[in-house]
Amino acid sequence: MMTLVYLMINGLQIGSIYSLVALGYSMVYGIVKLVNFAHGDVIMVGAYTTWYLVSRFSVPAWIAALVSVAVCSVLGMLIEKIAYKPLRKSGRLSLLVTAIGVSLLLQNAMQLLFSANPRMFTNIFTGTMTIGERQFSNATAATIAVSVVIMAGLTLLVKKTKIGKAMRTVSEDNETAQLMGINVNHTISFTFALGSGLAAVGAVFYCCSYSQIQPTMGSMLGLKAFVAAVLGGIGSLPGAMTGGLCIGIAESLTKGYVSSQLTDAVVFGILIVVLLVKPSGIFGRPHNEKV
Amino acid sequence: MLKVENMNVYYGSIHAVKNVSFEVAQGEIVTLIGANGAGKSTILKTVSGLLRSKGGKISFMGEDISSYETYKLAQKGLSHVPEGRRIFQQLVVEENLEMGGYIQTKEKNKDTVQDVYRHFPRVKERKRQIAGTLSGGEQQMLALGRSMMCLPRLVMMDEPSMGLAPVLVQQIFDIIRELNKAGVTILLVEQNARMALSVAHRGYVLETGKIAMQADAKDLLNNNEVKKAYLGG
């Protein structure tokens, strides 16, 4: 029984990270109908930024984390402005291919800068705590706690604030939103900044538990978070949060009870089942797909 | 107040709006009638900057707005109720109105909402409901209410009577008259020519992208050609 609890705690930890990343996929998909394949690589940039600041300049970890949130937000906005905005009217396929291009560009640029060798990432949250008879690192608690706070804040932002409401209206009907006087370009930029900032937070926590970074690290993490977004219902924020936690827990349980070799298979198995059984996901709205 | 000169709009090689010019003066209700596909919606979208005219000029309150971005027009006092209502289905009714007043201050919106509720008691009854669950007539009222929220000088309405039962159509046109009495200038696009001409001061008849006729609404109602083509004999 206690094993189950421990596995759930670990699942919540990695699941929170997936949720943070999945939120970015979902928000961006909601507003520009694009699966932003470069999103995973923004995580990687966040991880390298934190690592670089801590290991080269001995910047205090929490400052490094904040800086990488800022760096990723700006990067996300720039990617949208430079790569996606000019293609906004050119159809989804061109956008998708461009996103893959941006992803490769970021990976290769990082290899050029820091080589393809993995780098060691020292845990920011040192120390451990004991739950039952097992020890958990403080990183686990911090990941879960901070993620909960961020997700609550994000929910409030989207529900209550002016920019949050603008995001929802632009997602639903871009043209009519403009007729209301909403600057769609600003709203889209803000969404990219927000999603990328969340990815950076996810990056820092990811590094705390896996302690190793490399230029291609974003691919798998990004892909799994994308599965989480699809599971929850892409475009839906509660969906992204729930989907992330489900994937994290599924992974952890597979590791604990079956085999750690099988975790990826289980995650992508979930994707296949979702696509077969309920393609719109847990919180998805099948009827609102625009023509 | 609004002046359109030589508007030409293309969809690829389709020339949808051909050298159209018209004018709406302060305080007027002007209607643009024409069959399905005549180019009415295209004209409104072009005034709103969602589409662009090749050449020509669009001026509003004396200002050339031909190249303005859409979102700036609400600020100028130009409101557009799009065809098919296009309310925000996933937001609650209240939030739809709030978005209509996006460019206004919170305090202003508080007052205007009361105005809207006075015109549309049905909308008030449903203010906490998800807008997508409203009936067609209620959605149209919400769409009109939403457009009032930005305190517009000119409202362009694209087929507000579309798909509504006759009682509701009558109600919508009554409200258009009330709005106009309250000082709002109106450009009304309609296929329901009889209703539109009965409420309007002046009218333009649009045929396959061209203005075919323009006159006082009364005269158009009595015009034999118009009767035959648009008023069912």
Ligand SMILES: Nc1ncnc2c1ncn2[C@@H]1O[C@H](COP(=O)(O)OP(=O)(O)O)[C@@H](O)[C@H]1O
């Ligand atoms: N998005 C579009 N792409 C191509 N042709 C269009 C498009 N929208 C409208 N049209 C064409 O332009 C003409 C005018 O359409 P529209 O302005 O919608 O007419 P109305 O509002 O008077 O019914 C029609 O022939 C229509 O088929």
Ligand SMILES: [Mg+2]
């Ligand atoms: Mg039309």
